[in-house]
Amino acid sequence: MFFSCQDPTTHTEPPYEGPPKDHIISVDRAQEMYDAYSQRRVPIIKKYEDSIAADGSNFTPTRYxxxxxxxxxxxxxxxxxxxxxxxxxxxxxxxxxxxxxxxxxxxxxxxxxxxxxxxxxxxxxxxxxxxxxxxxxxxxxxxxxxxxxxxxxxxxxxxxxxxxxxxxxxxxxxxxxxxxxxxxxxxxxxxxxxxxxxxxxxxxxxxxxxx
Known part of the structure; x- marks a missing residue:
């Protein structure tokens, strides 16, 4: 809602200079990082949320x-x-x-x-x-x-x-x-x-x- 009263024309697109240096990662690295989160964080979040669910429902952690x-x-x-x-x-x-x-x-x-x-x-x-x-x-x-x-x-x-x-x-x-x-x-x-x-x-x- 707070976007509606602003003038979007105030933004100027930067010139194209290729990918941002040192900030683009490979698909393989992204997969490795995603899998590490799946193994090291998702089970902990799920176990905790399931343990406090009053209705006994199963929790699916957010991934993105x-x-x-x-x-x-x-x-x-x-x-x-x-x-x-x-x-x-x-x-x-x-x-x-x-x-x-x-x-x-x-x-x-x-x-x-x-x-x-x-x-x-x-x-x-x-x-x-x-x-x-x-x-x-x-x-x-x-x-x-x-x-x-x-x-x-x-x-x-x-x-x-x-x-x-x-x-x-x-x-x-x-x-x-x-x-x-x-x-x-x-x-x-x-x-x-x-x-x-x-x-x-x-x-x-x-x-x-x-x-």
Whole structure:
């Protein structure tokens, strides 16, 4: 939904320069990595989820998530537009492994599309005081500002700072802002991508375990 009000024409396709150096792997390596996950992670996930299933159902671990190409292009255009508005440069895209809750609804009432399933979400990062940090956007005193998501994960700040400066207690394990507001509310803009299609079930894997 947050794509609809953005102008996708702000994105410029980079010139073709061949494959990204040192980032393309062979099909054989992909198969080996897929099989390693099948052997070392899938049985553990399945055993745990089956053990806590109140209805005795069998759990099939997620093996991939996907987005159509146009959504990815639109997402890149969106985050580049928002970063430009806030006068920051996007450094990287972080792919956080995650899990949908075992519930039909999130606390805010949104529907959980894939209860209990593994997923990932994508967070763009910016440079902040020598660190590479995920960010969100907020209008502060009329200025569109990029702020670190995990304010408490940044060191060396005083508690008597202005609203637009991250605060100082250290919590390296935390992800989201630790302030009076537990979640991003009105007046903030998220640039985190999620809710692609996850499989199985149903799905067709390129490397085995088709469902």
């Amino acid at each position: 998530a996907e987005y159509d190409l146009e959504t990815i292009k639109q997402y890149i255009a969106y985050i580049e537009h928002e970063a430009k508005e806030a006068k920051v440069d996007i450094q990287t895209l972080r792919f956080y492994l995650s899990n949908y809750p075992d519930s039909d609804k999130f606390p805010n009432g949104d529907t959980v599309k894939y209860p209990k399933r593994n997923s990932f979400f994508v967070v763009p990062t910016m440079a902040y005081e020598g660190k590479n940090v995920g960010f969100y956007l907020e209008e502060i005193d009329g200025v569109y500002t990029a702020l670190p998501i995990n304010r408490n994960g940044l060191r060396g700040k005083d508690k008597n700072q202005t609203q637009d400066e991250p605060q100082g207690s250290v919590n390296e394990a935390g992800f989201f802002i630790s302030t009076n507001s537990a979640t991003l509310g009105s007046g903030t803009t998220s640039v985190i991508l999620n809710d692609g299609g996850v499989a199985p079930p149903p799905g067709t894997s390129d490397f085995g375990d088709n469902n």
